[in-house]
Amino acid sequence: DTEVTQTPKHLVMGMTNKKSLKCEQHMGHRAMYWYKQKAKKPPELMFVYSYEKLSINESVPSRFSPECPNSSLLNLHLHALQPEDSALYLCASSQVRLTEAFFGQGTRLTVV
Amino acid sequence: SQQGEEDPQALSIQEGENATMNCSYKTSINNLQWYRQNSGRGLVHLILIRSNEREKHSGRLRVTLDTSKKSSSLLITASRAADTASYFCATDFKAAGNKLTFGGGTRVLVKP
Numbered sequence: 001d002t003e004v005t006q007t008p009k010h011l012v013m014g015m016t017n018k019k020s021l022k023c024e025q026h027m028g029h030r031a032m033y034w035y036k037q038k039a040k041k042p043p044e045l046m047f048v049y050s051y052e053k054l055s056i057n058e059s060v061p062s063r064f065s066p067e068c069p070n071s072s073l074l075n076l077h078l079h080a081l082q083p084e085d086s087a088l089y090l091c092a093s094s095q096v097r098l099t100e101a102f103f104g105q106g107t108r109l110t111v112v
Numbered sequence: 113s114q115q116g117e118e119d120p121q122a123l124s125i126q127e128g129e130n131a132t133m134n135c136s137y138k139t140s141i142n143n144l145q146w147y148r149q150n151s152g153r154g155l156v157h158l159i160l161i162r163s164n165e166r167e168k169h170s171g172r173l174r175v176t177l178d179t180s181k182k183s184s185s186l187l188i189t190a191s192r193a194a195d196t197a198s199y200f201c202a203t204d205f206k207a208a209g210n211k212l213t214f215g216g217g218t219r220v221l222v223k224p
Contacts, residue, residue, distance in 0.1 A: 004154075031210045039152065042200055042214035050210055088152055098210045100145070101202075103154040 002027060006091050006104035014112055015081060021107045023074040023091030031098065032074040034066060035090040037106070043090055049074060050096055081111045118201060118215040126223050131188040133218040135201030136181075142204045144177055145212070146186050149198045158186075158199075191222045 004025045013019050023032065031050050035043035048056035049068040063085075065077040074091055088108050094101040117136045125131055135144070143162045147155040161168045161177045161184065168175045174187040188195055201215040 033210070033212070037152075040219075042217050043155070045211060045213060048210050055209055056211055090154065092155075092212075094210070094212075096210065098142070098204050098212060099160060100157045101155075101212055102157070103147075105154040106152075 002102060004091055004093055004102050004104035006089075006107050008107060009105065010108050010110075012110045012112060013078065013081065015083070017081075018077070018079045020078065021076040021089055021091075021109075023076075023093075023104055024072055025093040025102065026072055027093060027102065028071075029093035029095060029102070030071060031094045031096045032068060033092040033094075033101065034064075034074070034076050035092065037088045037090060047076075078109075081109075083111050086110045118199075118218050120218060121216065122219045122221070124221045124223065125191055127191060127193055129191055129222075131191050131195070131220050131222070132185060133199055133220070134183060134185045135215050136183045137201075137203045137215075138182065139205050141179075144175075144184050145202045145204070146173075146175060146184075147200045147202055147214075149200065149217075150196075155200065188220075191220075193222050193224045196220060196222045 007022045034046040037043040046060045047066045052068045063080050067075040088106045090106045091104045092101045145160045146158040149155045159170045159175050161175050172189045177184045198217045198219045200217045202212050
């Protein structure tokens with residue numbers, strides 16, 4: 001199984017809502033990533049978890065809160081987002097000694 | 113920014129022609145990877161070249177790496193309409209941990 005599964009595929013939320021994005025992989029990867037991608041731009045790294053511990057936070061606003069409850073799951077909790085946070089959110093996983101990263105299909109988030 | 117820069121930003125070719133895109137980066141890397149993205153969804157890993165390698169082939173793909181110039185190129189030979197996608201280089205910088213950073217991308221259109 002070389003799949004990274006992200007749910008939901010689409011999400012529309014208001015600026016006062018709280019929602020969560022979920023990501024799951026069963027490849028035994030111990031590094032997991034969240035990226036944000038705006039239209040016609042490259043993915044921008046947000047967070048990296050290594051062995052279920054947060055290892056990189058790219059100065060992401062606190063309205064985005066990551067969580068890695070176990071080695072297969074990665075969540076991104078969203079609260080009080082702004083319209084400019086609307087984007088495609090991509091989850092990825094890899095071996096800790098970084099080689100090939102496997103990406104999910106993303107969650108397309110719209111903040112209204 | 114440590115991110116790779118890519119050129120051209122967009123490329124339009126006829127089916128059967130070759131497509132070449134370039135990537136430049138600024139600091140020492142462990143490896144350089146190329147990914148494809150269709151229609152703003154998940155990224156698919158194409159090929160990885162390590163910092164001590166100069167050229168690598170995979171099917172119709174040929175990647176070169178020149179660490180002295182901090183640049184890489186991706187050649188797609190005998191292009192097909194199905195190769196229409198955005199292509200990104202991604203670098204794993206030394207001393208940066210699991211930090212896979214993407215270049216700006218090249219949008220390739222292969223016309224039948």
